[in-house]
Amino acid sequence: MAASLSISPSEPLLVLLYRSFPSAFPSSTTISDTPNARSALTLPPGPTIHGTNTISTYLCQDIFPGATYSDIEHAEIGQWLTLSARLASPSGDANKVADLLETLNAHLSTRSTLLGAKPSVADIALYSRLAPTVAKWTPEQRTGESGYHHTVRFIDFVQNSPVFGLKLTEDEKVLVDVDNVIFVKKPVDPKEEKDRRKRERAAATAEAEGEKVVEGEKSKKGKAKEKVPETKEAVKDAAASAKPTAPKKEKKEKAPRPPKAPAKEAVLTPSLIDLRVGHIIQAVNHPNADSLYVSTIACGDPPGKEGTSEHEGETVRTVCSGLNGLVPLSEMQNRKVVVVCNLKPVTMRGVKSSAMVLAASPRPVEGEADDGHKGPVELVTPPPDAKAGERVFFEGWEGEPEGQLNPKKKIWETLQPGFTTTGDMEVGFDGAGVPQLGGEGSAAGAEGVKGVGRLVTKNGGVCVVKSLTGAAVR
Structure with a gap:
């Protein structure tokens, strides 16, 4: 001191x-x-x-x-x-x-x-x-x-921030309105920036090498012209003096390769979906879409991973959610949620979204078209002690998720109808809601899984919603 x-x-x-x-x-x-x-x-x-x-x-x-x-x-x-x-x-x-x-x-x-x-x-x-x-x-x-x-x-x-712990009154602080964002800047992707610079250097090198090749070809053509015989007699003499070429050896035929075994199809199971705890650092209104929020979410990704950026010292994903008007923006600030992390990134009205926030809403009445969340809508909340990036999974459906779900296979679309909430407001998976699993909650590689498997962390904490029961979760 x-x-x-x-x-x-x-x-x-x-x-x-x-x-x-x-x-x-x-x-x-x-x-x-x-x-x-x-x-x-x-x-x-x-x-x-x-x-x-x-x-x-x-x-x-x-x-x-x-x-x-x-x-x-x-x-x-x-x-x-x-x-x-x-x-x-x-x-x-x-x-x-x-x-x-x-x-x-x-x-x-x-x-x-x-x-x-x-x-x-x-x-x-x-x-x-x-x-x-x-x-x-x-x-x-x-x-x-x-x-x-x-x-x-x-x-x-x-x-x-408590990191600094400054003793300031509210009147002394600068008023920052998180809702008043005029233009959302695209986060700088370190990997994309590195690849871009690499491509530029390669293009410049190729251009320089191309100029050398052209000059070399011109030089060769000039020398070739000097060596062309000027008379028919010279051509005949050159042909007569040429040595006979040896016959080419016949190539041995290669034995046919055995056909490759077909790739093993992954067993259909909700464990293919990469569900994690996410921490929303901040959320703002989408600058080009009234129905969307743009959230900055820490999902436990390593630095430099494709589809991530850096924010306040953390590796984060930018996520667009169609929750504007359904969930108050204040509820989207500095909170834990559950996110789907292996969907293919999509660009939504000019902003690239690299994950999806899970929320529950009432199921549509029989015969009514399902147009997505209609309200009321409640965010899926992980256990209070869960950390950003922690895996969550359905009981009885443990397994490793795919790196990225193939959109053509429609794995998410097939399994999502099984995502539900119980009478205790716990989020779970009901295999009976997915006909492709064979009904009654069982599937190849998961025999005996029946009823609703709760969405839990490794320590057994359960993911919940505020009040909705029997709801659709998406």
């Missing part, structure tokens, strides 16, 4: 640090109890360290004792502190400030904090100096096509 540290000059950042982390300052440091307390910090006499960068770097380990910082990270913290000061400078050039904001926004596009996932005083400094500016931004500046989406998300993350 900085037992004898005296800080000068006093400014809002240091007051915010003292208010949130008083134990990192000398015990005799005080903060005045005034409406504008963030601008009145009284420090004890003692050695003075001038410059906020030096102060903040010095305090970093006291504020975040659980984090360790390398020399390179300390240097990076200092650089970001300098940048945050330049952003807050009233005399700064507008064009330079715009360039700095572009740099910051691009940096935060794949990171939750300035160091990636590790918190530092630099994050707090940037928040303290940039928050008043962000508060004045228009919706277009915040979430327009050229807006600073990632910077706004960073500001909201720092002011609300």
Whole structure:
């Protein structure tokens, strides 16, 4: 702890640090109890360290004792502190400030904090100096096509996350409306970006090699013209002097290969469907479809997997759900759900969706067309202790899921009618609802599975809905 540290000059950042982390300052440091307390910090006499960068770097380990910082990270913290000061400078050039904001926004596009996932005083400094500016931004500046989406998300993350634990009143926080998103930027897929660059390099190399080949062919043709005999006599002499060629050896006929055995068809079972616990980090209205939500969901995927992106240090999937108007947007925020993770990704009104959220709704009356969810609609909720990415399966139907379901085989469409809810509002699978399984809940490879198998985690926790019984789940 900085037992004898005296800080000068006093400014809002240091007051915010003292208010949130008083134990990192000398015990005799005080903060005045005034409406504008963030601008009145009284420090004890003692050695003075001038410059906020030096102060903040010095305090970093006291504020975040659980984090360790390398020399390179300390240097990076200092650089970001300098940048945050330049952003807050009233005399700064507008064009330079715009360039700095572009740099910051691009940096935060794949990171939750300035160091990636590790918190530092630099994050707090940037928040303290940039928050008043962000508060004045228009919706277009915040979430327009050229807006600073990632910077706004960073500001909201720092002011609300328990990782930082800032002591801010609601009036001091920047108001961020998650529903007011003008343009949804397509997440950058690291694998697709790498493949694109690889293709560009290959094309450039092929073009260069092609030019060399053309030049070489031209050179060969020129030499060939020089060697063409100019008279018939020369042709005859050349033919007479040519040596007879040896007869070609006959190729041995290859023995016919035995026919390949037909691929073994997978036994039809609900375990082919990759059902997992998903954590919805955030959900917004689809910019081009009134009936859709666009959710950012952590499904336990490894970094860099195709169809995923990075969000606040987590590997996530973008998922479109036709639940707008059926489930309040507030119920789609920061909650656990069950997702189908091995359907083929589809693009829905310009946004690529890489999974499907499971929800229950009443079954249609006999003779009535089934047009999907009509309401009321309830999200399938996994057990409270389930973690994002954890597999869930139907009791009695254990097995490994397919990597990706083949749309032509219609496995999901065939098995989905068996997804239901019980009288206890538990989600389950009733094999009797799927004629292809042979009726009464039994199938090849799963003899004896009868009745309804509940949707459970490995520890036996059951997935449920709020109130619907005998409902369709899709």
